[in-house]
Amino acid sequence: MTFHPGLILILSGFLALVAPKTIRKIVMVGGPFCALLAAMSLRLGTDFSFEFINGMQLGWLHVDKLSWLFTFIFCVLAFIASVYGCHNTNRMEALCALAYAGGGIGVCLAKDWMTLIFFWEALAISSVFLVWCNKTKEARKAAFRYILVHMFGGNLLLAGIFLKVNAGEYLVGNIVAGPHDLAYWLILIGFFVNVAMPPVNAWLVDAYSNSTITGGVFMSCLTTKVAVYVLVSVFGGMELLMWGGALMALYGACYAIMENDMRKLLAHHIISQTGFMVAGAGIGTAMGMNGATAHAFCDILFKSLLFMCAGSIMYATGIKHINKLAGMKDKMPITCICFFAAAFSISGIPLFNGFVSKMITVNAAAAAGHDLLFTLLEIASIGTFLSIPLKMGYFIFLRKDVDKHVEIVNPLPKNMEIGMILGAIGCVLYGVYPDLLYRHFAFDMTPYVPFTASHIFSTVEMLGMALIPFMMYLNNMEPHTAISLDTDWFYRKPFAGIVQWVSGVLCAVCGALGGAWWVLYQKFMELMSNPMDFLDARPFREAKRYHPRNYRTSIADPMMIILTVLTSVILYLINAL
């Protein structure tokens, strides 16, 4: 039997919505576990479709090596994140989180453009509720901005897909060779929105930092990684992606060093790490594409773990700002261990999974002769090391709590700790046994050996030395309570101002026209209620006292009807003649 793991997740979400409280946890954990089993039982080459309109076949379950790997890791994420968040009582959040993961898997397993856009939109719609479910004023506004940006990107993609389908190209495949027509660019921009390519990147930090705690764990891994999957599948080998990826990697790293909000900092690093994947897709060699895939796979493990750790601290202390935290090593030891497992992973330290994935992309750039790209990605790696293990690790966990007096207000539920431990195990497991990942690579390449003296010493020397500037500048590395302006400034300040100004002008015009018409109407009615007033040259007066005249029915209505009918008849006759 073959089941669609994404549909299992969506069904689990609906079950979690209606299930009684006693069995809801079982549904929330059991559903993703069943989806994981279904993903593991999928056979390469499976191809199911059904007939849509006009004989069009919708391929809803198409399994190849690349789609299987993404499906598998999305199911792993859904399982770990569901364990982490199964104590939640919000039914809507449970539905949307599982439907969101299901939508991501649906995109990966889609064979044709129409199925892809269906699940793509499901992904956007379900995820916006994970922000709204946070139920704060900021979350409500951020979710509106999020859905507006995704509607923009989704509609461009939809337009591109309509053009493709209209031209008879139904199936998803690499289109880099051309034709470079309007559909090509519309689809590319649609993908860029979801991958958070600057300048359409700010939605990510804005929405993810305002989502629910569990919602943030899901969101950190799905939208951008699904976009990486489609970029590898559809635009693999496009040179623009290389430089776009390098820009993302550095852009996110620089913003993260400034950031004070834990989840905003991590969101900037989603952009940075996704940059490595986009660059890998742009290099286009088998090594680059496999590097992008491997890093997406590992990023899902360590980034979800980082969001889980940040969420745990927020849950336990109610604090989200780094400069208000200290000494968490002693107060939350399990969170501390899991955090450093994830932090070492994202930095690419040997024996953690980032080391076995990030270096593939970086080395693919060198192997393909893109030396500048290699150098830029190496600098971005240093940025990751500076802002996550060093900055977050030191200021949140390692420094002594001298004056912050951080208190654990809500002890963590066991399931949150189990979720984090599962994530940490994943980070170490794939870091120690990378062949568990490498054997599933979709593109044939010379086997990559991560544990060479060259790779290990290069990493140790470079990251070890990056510690020195951090220590030298330590007193100024603590972030300030401030926000960093990003590209969303353009639509939150000047564009919002323009919209408000135009709306104001239109409302004023509308109000003036409506007001003028209303005055005219009122005066006409007053006049017609007793034309004698007019003849007496005492029009429009208002009676102060009771008078039967004030209660007479107006003759204006029958007069208007008669005039209208008469005018219509005259016009009809003129026209007939």
Place this chain on the structure above:
Amino acid sequence: MMGLTKKQIYYITGAILLISMALELCGVHLHAPHWWPLPFGYNVLFGFVGGWLLIIVSKMIMAPLLQRPEDYYDEKGGEEE
């Protein structure tokens, strides 16, 4: 950091780097781009310069330009929750 003084951290880091560079001298070839010959201690220098470069760009150039008070986007007059 971790109960260590700054000086101790410098010593430990220095020791690790010295061991690594000694091994590098003994014939471990480090990966590098093709556009310049890899000098001895290239990665050490790259880590140091790269770290400072990012700190300077982020904390000294971008932060003064881009950072604003947390209520920067709040609407004037406030909105009822």
